[in-house]
Amino acid sequence: MNLNLQAYTTILKKIINTTYTPGQKISEKELIAKLKIGRTPVREALLRLRQEQLIDAIPQSGTYITKIDLKVAASARFIRESIETRVIKEAAATNDEFAIAKLNTIIANQKFFSQKKQFEKFFAEDEAFHQEFYQMTGRQQVWDWLQTINMQLNRFRMLRLKVEELPWDNLITEHMNILNAVKNHEPEEARRLIANHLHLMLDEEDTLIKTFPDYFTNIPTDKKQVL
The missing domain is CATH 1.10.10.10 (Winged helix-like DNA-binding domain superfamily/Winged helix DNA-binding domain)
Structure with missing residues (x-):
């Protein structure tokens, strides 16, 4: 380097x-x-x-x-959901036992880092989990492109791990459910689960704004009342 x-x-x-x-x-x-x-x-x-x-x-x-631009982060989440719901359906149509084994290992790692409260390593495994589906489907280049627009979103996601009332176990459970749908070749269920999973930013936005009121810009008007 x-x-x-x-x-x-x-x-x-x-x-x-x-x-x-x-x-x-x-x-x-x-x-x-x-x-x-x-x-x-x-x-x-x-x-x-x-x-x-x-x-x-x-x-x-x-x-x-x-500061973290919530408008940019929300746009990145929208783009990622639009793409990843298609990627996950393609992944559910494959039969890649090596990738499934790798995903199981990633989830095991997440459980370990969750117990140790090592949020940077937990986040890295979270990224690895999603990236693996792009690799399974030959979409690694798409993943690489997404990283160029995901920076504000990733800042939001990393900050989320520091909020005590937003437990990490929920993320692990959702990953396990997504993996099961892919492993069982259930594309529509996998699509539904990944869409709900990526929707978390919108569900948890109020909590992060309230916890870190000085960390954000372009806060939606309807969200400012939480401050």
Whole structure:
């Protein structure tokens, strides 16, 4: 990994997992010191992150992590649901025992990380679970494309894992049900389950806004009453 990509990947990860919180001020000088990477790669990384609307440079003030844009996150969820409901139906028509075994392992890993409250590793397994269906159906490139529009959505999903009243066990149970539908070759049931699963953002939005009122922008008018 070249230094530009290394700097970008490291900072991006800290934004997605909310190590750098929405609205937090960051310093190029401090990033250089912490990452132990030269000024040019860090500047290139910050420029790319600014283009992706994950950081904002305000004149006479400084550089800040952008707040989570709920409108962008909701649009990404809509696109992902539209695509993934088709992918899951294709997956349910396959007979890939290796993929099924891999998915079972992912769920086992999720249970372990849930017990340990290791939310970053839990999230990584969550991503791996969904990605596997794209791989099963030869749609890996589609998954890669989705990652370019999923950043605000992933920030929302990662933050969700930090809310105590939104237990992780529910996510695991839904994954198990989705896997069973795929394993039993039930495409319509798999489609219904994945649609409900990806609908969670809308169901849980009020709770996250109430818990982290300063972390979001473009809050829908009907949601502002929860603040």
